[in-house]
Amino acid sequence: MRQGSARALDVIGTLARFGLAGIWLVSGVLKAADPDQTYIAVRAYDVLPTSGVAVVADVLPWLEIALGLLLLVGVGTRLVAGLSAAVLLVFMAGVVQAWARGLAIDCGCFGGGGQVAPEETEYGLELLRDTGFLLLAAWLLVRPRTLFALDDRLESRPVVRSGEGRN
Amino acid sequence: MGGASRSEKQRRQQAANQRLAAAGITPRKSGTGGNRSALIVVGVVVAIAVVVGLVVAMTRGSGTAPVAANYPVAVSGTVVTAGQAGAPVTVDVYEDYLCPQCERFENAYGDEITAALNEGKIKVNYHATAILDQRTSPPGYSTLSANAGLCAANAGIFPAFHKQLFDEQPSEGGAGFTAAELVAKGNALGAAPGFEQCVTTNGNAAAIAAATEAAARTPSLTTNGQFGTPTVAVGGQKINLNDRDWLKNATGQA
Numbered sequence: 001m002r003q004g005s006a007r008a009l010d011v012i013g014t015l016a017r018f019g020l021a022g023i024w025l026v027s028g029v030l031k032a033a034d035p036d037q038t039y040i041a042v043r044a045y046d047v048l049p050t051s052g053v054a055v056v057a058d059v060l061p062w063l064e065i066a067l068g069l070l071l072l073v074g075v076g077t078r079l080v081a082g083l084s085a086a087v088l089l090v091f092m093a094g095v096v097q098a099w100a101r102g103l104a105i106d107c108g109c110f111g112g113g114g115q116v117a118p119e120e121t122e123y124g125l126e127l128l129r130d131t132g133f134l135l136l137a138a139w140l141l142v143r144p145r146t147l148f149a150l151d152d153r154l155e156s157r158p159v160v161r162s163g164e165g166r167n
Numbered sequence: 168m169g170g171a172s173r174s175e176k177q178r179r180q181q182a183a184n185q186r187l188a189a190a191g192i193t194p195r196k197s198g199t200g201g202n203r204s205a206l207i208v209v210g211v212v213v214a215i216a217v218v219v220g221l222v223v224a225m226t227r228g229s230g231t232a233p234v235a236a237n238y239p240v241a242v243s244g245t246v247v248t249a250g251q252a253g254a255p256v257t258v259d260v261y262e263d264y265l266c267p268q269c270e271r272f273e274n275a276y277g278d279e280i281t282a283a284l285n286e287g288k289i290k291v292n293y294h295a296t297a298i299l300d301q302r303t304s305p306p307g308y309s310t311l312s313a314n315a316g317l318c319a320a321n322a323g324i325f326p327a328f329h330k331q332l333f334d335e336q337p338s339e340g341g342a343g344f345t346a347a348e349l350v351a352k353g354n355a356l357g358a359a360p361g362f363e364q365c366v367t368t369n370g371n372a373a374a375i376a377a378a379t380e381a382a383a384r385t386p387s388l389t390t391n392g393q394f395g396t397p398t399v400a401v402g403g404q405k406i407n408l409n410d411r412d413w414l415k416n417a418t419g420q421a
Contacts, residue, residue, distance in 0.1 A: 130352025
């Protein structure tokens with residue numbers, strides 16, 4: 001019974017891991033494939049100076065792909081989930097400031113991005129979607145154990161040596 | 168007594184570790200932080216990603232070194248023609264000074280175009296185009312800047328002024344540059360007398376609107392009936408700007 005529920009939690013975690021991996025890989029590849037559009041999307045948030053926009057636009061797609069690959073193979077799942085959550089929170093902060101300042105932009109989350117007509121903004125939906133992604137990351141942060149993860153091979157199972165646990 | 172309590176502690180610790188292990192968490196041993204090898208792999212992969220991004224960025228920017236413009240400029244209506252009249256290849260460029268894609272186009276190909284103009288391989292018709300007047304508040308920066316571009320050509324500073332307006336492109340949704348700011352930029356570049364009046368009166372506004380309308384209705388300049396900026400045509404045919412070698416192909420140097 002207890003073992004069965006642990007197994008179910010493993011399966012949920014595995015789905016969260018592959019789900020988040022897919023999200024990062026798709027969004028990263030779409031951004032890397034169109035660097036000019038990514039530059040325009042980053043610039044539209046109107047937060048960074050020109051040189052900062054260029055660096056973020058050039059590095060971000062590859063960072064997303066890296067997070068996606070790490071989650072896909074399941075290395076350092078907990079750490080990568082934490083990094084994913086941090087990046088997602090930065091994205092959400094960007095959308096919130098754009099909304100609050102009355103900018104009219106597309107988030108460019110999965111390619112695209114830049115200015116849109118004021119009635120075409122979808123800030124609420126974009127934040128809702130990011131919240132969903134954040135939940136996947138949160139699950140893995142709290143319970144990083146998943147199936148088919150390289151972590152299983154890398155990690156030496158905790159061995160309690162005699163004498164440990166003192167103090 | 169002491170031994171019994173110690174083994175009890177050990178037993179509890181072990182049980183706790185097993186519960187953590189079931190969740191996939193490696194208990195920290197005093198002094199070491201988490202799982203070393205996983206930490207290293209994550210660090211290396213993230214570092215590689217950052218390096219790849221920066222390398223891709225650098226190889227993209229290093230097409231040609233910055234070149235000083237050294238070509239004749241003529242104005243006819245709302246078209247600025249750059250380069251020698253007898254150049255073998257004609258390129259038509261439709262740009263809006265507020266359009267971010269146009270800024271990207273100038274950033275990517277500006278120096279390559281300048282070099283080809285200097286060498287007399289091409290001439291470029293820069294069509295004053297305004298499609299984003301509603302994207303500034305107050306509206307109208309697209310037309311104001313397009314008109315200022317024509318004024319700059321008459322004032323003998325077109326190449327530098329055109330480049331500077333894209334290098335310092337104001338954000339969509341903002342105010343854009345005022346006429347006074349545009350005048351100041353032109354004067355700093357050594358504009359001939361009359362530039363200020365030409366910019367502030369915005370005399371070509373109606374002609375720019377008409378030319379933009381006409382371009383938008385020209386089938387060879389649209390894609391699926393849509394006209395946008397930048398639109399670039401070689402020999403009258405719109406070219407695909409995703410082809411990074413479009414200019415080399417146009418000048419027969421692929």
